[in-house]
Amino acid sequence: MDDLIADFVAECREMLEALGGEIVAWEAAPDDRARLDSIFRFVHTVKGNCGFFEFPRLEGLSHAAEDALADVRAGRRQADGPLVSAVLGIIDRIGEMVAAIEAGEDMPAGDDSALIGALAPGAEAAAGPAVAAAAEGQKASAAPRTIRLSVELLDRVMSTVSDMVLARNELARRLRETQTDVSVDGAFERLSAIIAEMRDAITRTRMQRIENLFVGLPRMVRDLSADLGKQVLVDIEGGDVELDREMIEMIRDPLTHIIRNAVDHGIETPAERLKTGKREIGLLCVSARQSGNQILIDIQDDGRGIDGRKLVEKAIAGGVVDKSDAAQMSAREQLALIFEAGLSTAKQVTAISGRGVGMDVVRSNVERIGGIVEVDSRPGEGTRMTLRVPLTLTIIPALTVSIGNQHFAIPRSAIEEIVRANGESVTLEHVGGAGIATIRGRRVPEVSLATVLGLESLINEKDRTLVVLRPAGGDVYALSVDRIHDHEELVVKPAAPAVMNTGLYAGTTLADDGSPILLFDAAGLAEVGGVKLEVQERASRVAQGPSAAASTATEVLLFRGLDGSRRALRLAVVDRIEEVPASAVKAAAGQLRVQLGEAILPLAGLRGEQVGDATVRLFRLSDGVHELAYAFAEVIAFAAIEHDVIHADCEGEVSGVALINGEPAELIDVHWLFAHHVGASVRSTQQLVCRLPMDDPWMQNMLRPIVEAAGYLVIGREDEGEADLVIAAQGAEAASETAKRTIWLRTEPESASKKDGSIYRYDRAGLLMALKSAGSGRGK
Amino acid sequence: MNELLLVVTIAGERVALPAALVESVVELDTLIPVPRAAPHVAGLSALRSRVMTVIDCMRSLELGSSACSDGIREAAVVELDGHHYALIVDLVEDVVEAASEPAPVRAAMGSGWERASQGMVETEAGPLLLIDPAALIAGAEAKAA
Incomplete structure (x- = not known):
């Protein structure tokens, strides 16, 4: 019972x-x-x-x-x-x-x-109360069948899987050291694949759609706004983003608090809103999206905003900041004061919020799970709060770098780009002992990892590599390291307090060779390295203007093709990266094509390789008008071409070879790609029309494909519309309507008279020429 | 049944660690330093695909530092708050039974010993100072903070 x-x-x-x-x-x-x-x-x-x-x-x-x-x-x-x-x-x-x-x-x-x-x-x-809710996607659908499990059990499974990955890595190392026969390698490969799949599945087990967090919001806002006599429209987006279940619980309170604040302090009463020329219904947008290995939750209102100066006054009165410090605060720092304990801009304490406890608790709650809260506000226009939450604490894609003989890892999400310190687009200068790197005209503070860590660098400063980092919510800086190694998915575990206390590290992990690696915290590095982010922001903008034009290096995206070769593609033509199921790739109409949503794009990058995997990753290339997909195996890095390009002898997909990051890579000739895959098949916006006799089987079956390939729309004699070109057999009755041009075809190789201008029907070259000239005549 | 103690030598002195807290005794070979960490954190080491934080007990007790460069070191592995630590000692000797409850030491000791000790216990191997692993892990700075 x-x-x-x-x-x-x-x-x-x-x-x-x-x-x-x-x-x-x-x-x-x-x-x-x-x-x-x-x-x-x-x-x-x-x-x-x-x-x-x-x-x-x-x-x-x-x-x-x-x-x-x-x-x-x-x-x-x-x-x-x-x-x-x-x-x-x-x-x-x-x-x-x-x-x-x-x-x-x-x-x-x-x-x-x-x-x-x-x-x-x-x-x-x-x-x-008059509340309208525009919550999308809340269909009254039957819930899928579920069972209940304790989080503890899931955690145990998850940590076991993590250990299994580490054990696999160690086994991989042992296998590399010893001579093994192919069957062992094969079995090991299979084991690896299974473990990878299992890790994927268990990670998803821990994930939950953020919708569960959002589903209660319309009701909450309704009740709140009713109590306060306000009208608020809630707009929810991105409910299908997935998040660690534990994270969802951890951000429930902060999110609730921020929304309460927005309704209580942010959005004005209908009368006030009308007075300031706004719609009487306030708008509250809650949206979630994934960015790298972070989830960004935006809570945006169009209310009265936060007055930074008032905050500063309060902070001075409350003894939170000194007067002298306050005078130097940037706008962002002023707004950040709302996270200080004991500050509230609300004129009066209401039942809902305004007691000055809250935002500091919000921040500490979010920071406890490795997240960040940001605030952006314009007085009179509204406030945007952004919660940045790590997607998962356990598996992080990272770049391994080294100083001397020691390896470290940097979370890939924080990396903007990687450049060589001696590249032509980069100059390193020292100003009062501090390093400043100028990368394509942009000045960024340079932090030498060797100096921060107090390690001996084996490499001359000029030969190091700069990793440009943008910590979550912060400004960019360049970290100089000795060497860049590899992109890896690392199983990161929290480090002991004695290690975390340095403020430099986010956790530890084991490399494939079994040795521990420390994972950096990009924001912590900047802080310990003494980078002043706010000041830098403005200075870099000043430097940007005049010198930007001086940059000559070409930015490329270095990747590995499906056939395993290192290739590079000019970054500017890559629109975005897509992942599609292998079933979306089909050979159709003479070439491979891929379906991307509503569009079908020509697919390049495959030369008969099997698309056996479940998914195919693609670059979506654009020349501004047409699009093209290019299949690849993995992205290696962003890089710049700093060496000479050795041009290929023959025309083709590859225009040449260049040294990128110290190794040769093939440069993709994007022009050729477009010319080859798109050029022929494209119909010009104003399509040429050709009239063919519908009752002539030879014309319909043999001629029509050639005409269509030349870019014509073929219509019959009875179809209406003006034709640019009429093709008729010699001797047939003359077309009743006048066309701009008529091609007469004859069945005999030799023409009866030189002057009739007819073309032998198997004179392919002559035919194509005539089709082409008829088409080009149109423009005049 | 009396408490079991692990007898180890730190800085040439024989002391006791509560054996119940010690998971295993290992020999460390590779040590990955942690730049900018507190001086008593000797580095990181891996044990069966687990990362351990290695603590230099001599540094922690403000008695100089262990020579970590000369290869293999013996260490006692303890777990504290979900993290594993390897405590570098000179030598692991034996496991003995405590013959008494820890009693306060009334003679003056070095400040490091003073901080880390839980008192003196009588054993068949003579009186030994009982050391709290947590105090070794916290290191010299914990007191100041």
């Missing part, structure tokens, strides 16, 4: 959570049958179950709500504000009771008759 009750409680809780958003959406659109149905289903389920369990009060409440909703469903009643509020009241009461049952306590005291009475048509109830 207890088990059954526990299941009932769990079911109710899940439905309640999902329902919060539904009800508000239903209020905005009372005709929405799907939402009505899902609410009806909830009360119906509760009613059915509590009859069985003998919870008479629950039964009474759900029964009353069910009756009222059934009337609406049958069209006997209209859903209006009072009804929605009454149903909400009942659902809240049900929630309280369910919580009490779960805790094993007595039912909360209170009389339900008032709630039930409010359901009656025409009952005097507090008018529902």
Whole structure:
């Protein structure tokens, strides 16, 4: 019996959570049958179950709500504000009771008759607040079948898988050291593949759609704005982004708090809004998106914004900052003051927020999971808060670098680009002992890793490599390292407190050779390296203008093709990188093509290699008008061509070879790619029209493909429209309408008279020439 | 049943570690330094695909530093708050039974010993100073903070 009750409680809780958003959406659109149905289903389920369990009060409440909703469903009643509020009241009461049952306590005291009475048509109830919710994607869909597992068990599985990856790496090293036969290698490869797949699966097990976090927001905003007499429209985007389940729980409170603040302090009352020329309904946008290995959650309102100067005054009054310090604060630093304990710009303390506890707690909560909160605001225009949360704490793509003999790892998400210190687009200067690197006209502070770490560098300063880093939320700086090694997916574990205290590291990991590697924290490095980010920001902008034109180096994207060769592509032509299932690649109309959403693009980069894998990664190239896909295996790095290019002798996909990052790489000739794959098949925007006799089988079957390949739209004699060209057999009656040009075809190689201008029908060259000249004549 | 103690030598002195806290005794070969970490953090080492933080006990006790460069070092592995630490010692001798509860040492000791010791215990191998591994891991700076 207890088990059954526990299941009932769990079911109710899940439905309640999902329902919060539904009800508000239903209020905005009372005709929405799907939402009505899902609410009806909830009360119906509760009613059915509590009859069985003998919870008479629950039964009474759900029964009353069910009756009222059934009337609406049958069209006997209209859903209006009072009804929605009454149903909400009942659902809240049900929630309280369910919580009490779960805790094993007595039912909360209170009389339900008032709630039930409010359901009656025409009952005097507090008018529902005017809230519109534009929550997208909240379809009333049946939930997939699920089971419950403890997080602890999942964690154990996950850490075992992490250990397994490390053990695999160690085994790989041992195998490399000893002579093994091919069958062992083959078996090991299979094992590796399985482990990789398992790691992927277990990572996804821990992931949850952020929708679960967002689903309650419309309801919360509705209640809040009703209390405050405001009107707020909630817009939610990106609910399908996935996040570690634990993270979702950890950011629930900070997110709630930020939204409360936005509704309470940010968005003005309707009267105030009208006065300042805004729409009376405030807009609150909550969106989530993935960027590298971070999830960015934006909470943006169009309210009154935050006044940085007021914050500074408060901070001085509260003794948080010195007057002298305050005078030097940048705008961003001023706004960042809201995260200091004990500061609030609210004029009065309300029940909802404004007690000055909160934003500091928000920040510490977010930082505890390795995240960052940023604030950006314009007085009068609104505020944007951004939560940056690490996607997962355990597996991080990273770049390994070295100083002397020691290896370190840098999270790939923080890396902007990699340049050589002696490259032609880079100059290194020292100003008062501090390093400044000028990269393509942009001045960035240079931090020598060897100096920061107090290690001996084996390489002359000029020969080092600069890794340009942009820490999450910070400004760029260049880190000089001795050598760049490899991109790897590293299983990162937290390091001991004694190591973390340095502020430089984000964790530890094991390299393939079994030795420990420290993973840097890009922001920590900047801080220990003494980089002043705010000051730099402005200085770099000044330097940018005049010198930008001086840069001559070509930026390229270095990648490995599907055939394993190192290739490079000019960065500017790469629109974006896409990943598609192998099934989207098909040979059609004489060449490989790939389907990307609605578009079908020609596909290059494959030369008969099998597309066996589940997915294919593609560069999407664009020349501004046409697009082309180029398949590749992996991106190696961003680089610049600093050495001479040795041009290829023959025309083709590869225009030449150049040394990039010390190794030769083939340069892709993008012009050739477009000319080869797109040029012929493209129809010009104003298509040429050619009229062919429809009843002539030779013309239709043999000639038509040639004409179409030349870019003509073929129409028949009876079709309407003006033709640019008419092709007819010699001797046939002359076309009734005048065309700009007519080609006469004869069946005999020798023409009867020199002057008739006809073409022998198998004179392919002559035909193509005639087609071409007819087409070019059009432009004149 | 009395508490078992692991008898080790640190800086030439025989001391005892609670054996229940020691997971294993290992020989460290490779040591990856951690730049800018506290001086008593000798570096990182890997044990069965686990990363251990290696603590130089002599430094931690402000008794100079162990020579880490000469290859293999013996170390006792302990776990604290989910992290594994390897405590470098001169020598691991034996496991003995404690014959008494730890008693305060009334004679003046070096400040490092003072901080790390939990008292003196009687054993069949004579009186030994009982050392708290957590204090070794915290190092000399923990007190100042």
